[in-house]
Amino acid sequence: MPLAFAPVGWAWLAVIALATFFVLTAQSSRRQALWSAYLFGLGYFGVGVSWVFISISQYGNGPVVAVLVTAAFVSLLALFPWGVAYLVRCLRPEMDAMALWLGLPAAWVLSEWMRTWFLTVSVRRTHLVRW
Numbered sequence: 290m291p292l293a294f295a296p297v298g299w300a301w302l303a304v305i306a307l308a309t310f311f312v313l314t315a316q317s318s319r320r321q322a323l324w325s326a327y328l329f330g331l332g333y334f335g336v337g338v339s340w341v342f343i344s345i346s347q348y349g350n351g352p353v354v355a356v357l358v359t360a361a362f363v364s365l366l367a368l369f370p371w372g373v374a375y376l377v378r379c380l381r382p383e384m385d386a387m388a389l390w391l392g393l394p395a396a397w398v399l400s401e402w403m404r405t406w407f408l409t410v411s412v413r414r415t416h417l418v419r420w
């Protein structure tokens with residue numbers, strides 16, 4: 290999924306990655322679907338957050354702290370795809386076609402919206418917004 294964004298920009302890969310994620314979530318058992326979703330999140334966010342490691346190791350407290358903080362950050366972000374699978378599997382445990390074609394994309398959009406809100410809420414409450 291990260292290869293769909295800059296600098297690589299293979300946008301078609303996002304469709305394939307999300308379709309694979311949705312099929313794995315729909316066709317697996319609930320436990321396997323949740324693990325698949327969490328691992329998808331680890332891969333999705335683990336590739337794209339190298340800047341966190343670099344920033345903390347060079348300008349913060351060194352590489353050991355950088356590894357720990359980056360791993361915690363990626364682990365936290367991986368809960369968003371997990372939440373998508375959890376929400377849809379709780380609402381539609383039998384995972385019929387409606388859940389696959391409507392529920393999973395809707396839950397994904399909700400998850401993306403929540404992630405943008407979660408990562409920007411602290412900025413909105415500071416004086417930086419007035420600039």
